[in-house]
Amino acid sequence: MRVKDEHKRQAIVAHTLDIVSEKGFAGIKMSTLAKRIGISVSTLYVYYKNKDDLIVSIAGELIARITKNSVQDITEDLPFKLRMKTVWLYWINFSINHSKEMNFITQVKKSPYYEKIPTTIIETKNRIGTELFELGKKEGLIRDIDNEVLEATIGALLYETVNLIINRKIQLNKKDTDMMFSFVWNAIKS
CATH class of the missing domain: 1.10.10.60 (Homeodomain-like)
Structure with missing residues (x-):
């Protein structure tokens, strides 16, 4: 070998x-x-082994690494809203600074390859989001609605924030990201 x-x-x-x-x-x-x-x-x-193995392996590696990195700055003592903002800012920065990786993951999620990624990787990714949403609901801070609706709402605003930054309508700075996160928070808060 x-x-x-x-x-x-x-x-x-x-x-x-x-x-x-x-x-x-x-x-x-x-x-x-x-x-x-x-x-x-x-x-x-x-x-x-083949093209499928190449795509699935890269996707699994990327998703596992990104999932781990997205919560590395989250600590138990961090208030919920700040946890949400930290994760959201991680994804904004990742989407802008790693556009090829983000494009790859986005395409994988919309393809049959996503179902071939090891379940442990997907379960870990999903568990982190679910635990965060459930904590916010338990504390009465965010709407008690389906997690997929919460994820779609946050994802749509994240996607549009990235587009606004890329198209230079806003900047990747504290003032503009605070403004955009306020829209996210207002959309999900209870």
Whole structure:
């Protein structure tokens, strides 16, 4: 069995993100990817069994890492509203500063690949959001409505905030992010 080189694996991931950003999943051809990286196709297959394995593995890795990082600054003593804002700001920053990764994850979520991601990764991601929403409901701070509705509301405002920043209508600064988070909070508070 051939030894896997972490730098080579990272190059595979980076070039896959580039291709998906440019052409979507249909643009991924293992031979083209290998050529783009400067490795043989057989070397690429040492790292990933096939295109599905490549996409699902990268998606799982990204979602696990992002989920973990999104709550790293959350502590038990942090008030609920500040917890929500911390997570929201993490996602704003991630969406802007890691647009290829965000694009990849967004496409995965809308595809059959999402169902192939290990359930432990998805369950961890979902549990963090559910626990946060349930805490807010328990404390009487946010509306006691379905978590999917809360997530959709927050997600829509997050998406539009990112677009406003990218299109330079607002800035990624305290004043503007406070303003946008106030819309989020007003939409979900009880």
